[in-house]
Amino acid sequence: MSALSDASDFVGWSSDDQDEVSIHVSGMTISGWQDVSIRLGLEVMPATARIAFTEYQPDGGYTLSIDPGMRCQVLIGKDLVITGYVSVVETDTDRSGNLMSMEIDSLSIDLIECSAEFATYQMSSTNALAICQQVSRPRGVTVTSIQAAGATDIQQFSVILSETAYEVMERVCRLAGCIFYDQPNGTVLLSPVGATQASSGLIEGENIEHISTRRSLRGRFSEIRAIIQNPVVLFTPPDGEDYVSQMDAVSAPVNAVATDPGVTRARPLLIPVELGDADYAVAKRRVQWEVARRYGRSQVIDLICDSWRDKSGKLWAPNTLVQVKRKSWPTAQIWLIAEVEFARGEDGSRAHITLMPPEAFAPEPLLLPMQSNEAVAAANSSVGDTGADRTSVKQTDI
Incomplete structure (x- = not known):
């Protein structure tokens, strides 16, 4: 009923x-x-x-x-x-x-404001969806997923006692490479970016009453390079080609470099390789993600639509891909609805819609906790083995 x-x-x-x-x-x-x-x-x-x-x-x-x-x-x-x-x-x-x-x-208010409750605060051999469901269940919120979002195995995960359920879910979904947001029936959905497509577009001169755009170079870099997290010993003063060659020495083994063609002047950014990143696979994805997400966040469209619905009668909704057509653009472009406000007042009904490129919401590639812990243990073990060698060194008078 x-x-x-x-x-x-x-x-x-x-x-x-x-x-x-x-x-x-x-x-x-x-x-x-x-x-x-x-x-x-x-x-x-x-x-x-x-x-x-x-x-x-x-x-x-x-x-x-x-x-x-x-x-x-x-x-x-x-x-x-x-x-x-x-x-x-x-x-x-x-x-x-x-x-x-x-x-x-929405019901998720209790996930955001209340501390997380668990039977155990350390979990192993589970997946992201199961963790999100467990942390949400005491607050009466159901978590579901589509397109296998949240199916990533989380071999080991620890909850900080002071964390809210929302903070736990945010960390877990970053590890799983998915996003999560409210659903009309009070549930929370785990989903990939751009899960649905609108049946009609947003067109300047037709259903768009007002449109503003924001383009920025802040936070964007011409080159993003991953480097090994070792101290760099500078054998020569840090200037000229010598400095560049020494920096190349700590990044060449990783071979993880991404460029942003929209940044025309030299703006480099170095990011560290995570400990335990075998073959630097995560680092190679990470530099590409950095460029794409930073570009996505720098491009924003805010518009007012004269209708709350697309031509099929469906309400505009977040995480929906939609064609946007401006008079100054040669062709329509695909953007993602990031936010929508349905407003009604003295001037009638309007939909205030914020759009960004889909790349703006792509989750960051991260190393899973178990892989990182194994790498730390191996590093500590190797450090401990050097103690015996140090005791055999003879002291020489100078």
Whole structure:
């Protein structure tokens, strides 16, 4: 049974209006809002809604009573967009009556604010999805995955006692090479980047009312090179070709270099190779990731769309690939929806959408903990073996 079918009271809701925002809370479905803002995003957890309305409902002849902590659902038309809790309730009284506003957070609010709880704080022989499910279960949040996201085996993982569940999931998903974000039904989804494709695009002069772009070279480098984490002994003053050749000596064995053709002046960046990175495989992926992600984060589009939905009637959603066409571009380009805000006010309904290249959200290649620990143990063992050799060295008078 849907959330709407078992509501005991309806205040102005019409199923014919596909963009009518309604709240199902405490046996009531309430709509007819003065101001609405619903914010969803890949880096927006929890998903939030802020809604203002009159406390007294003349159609029903009663005053609404809503308290923080009530479980609720937010719908746009028949589409569920947030399942969560009423977190804040505010009232503002003047001669015209009482204006009430409430802020709603998705169920993931408890993952973000509450400390993680485990039967054991050190896990082995498991995968990323299982760890995320275990840390979320005490808070009543279900974690699912698509396209095998989170299937990466995590041979050894330790939780810091002061960490929140969200912080644990963030570390685990980085190891698994996936992203995670809120779903309308209150679950959290583990997913690769760009899991869905919009059925229609965003076109300047058609459904785009306003568009702004941001391009930057901050944080971008002409060359990113991985180097071995050994102290560099400079046998000559650090200048000229000698310095360059000595730096090449600590990076040549790794052979992990990536360049950004968009950076025309010399801007080098050195990154260390992780201990235990066999054949420098992670380092080679890491330098490519550094260039791609830094480029992605430097390119941002903010636009206002005149509709909350694409041409197929589906709401704009985070992690969706969409074609964007500007008048000044020769062809359409594929961008990723990073964030969307459904807003309604005196000027009507608008969707505020932030887009970035998909590379902006690509997870960082990391060495799994067990591999790193084995490398540390081997390094410590080799250091310990040198003690006997040192005792046999004879001292010579100078």
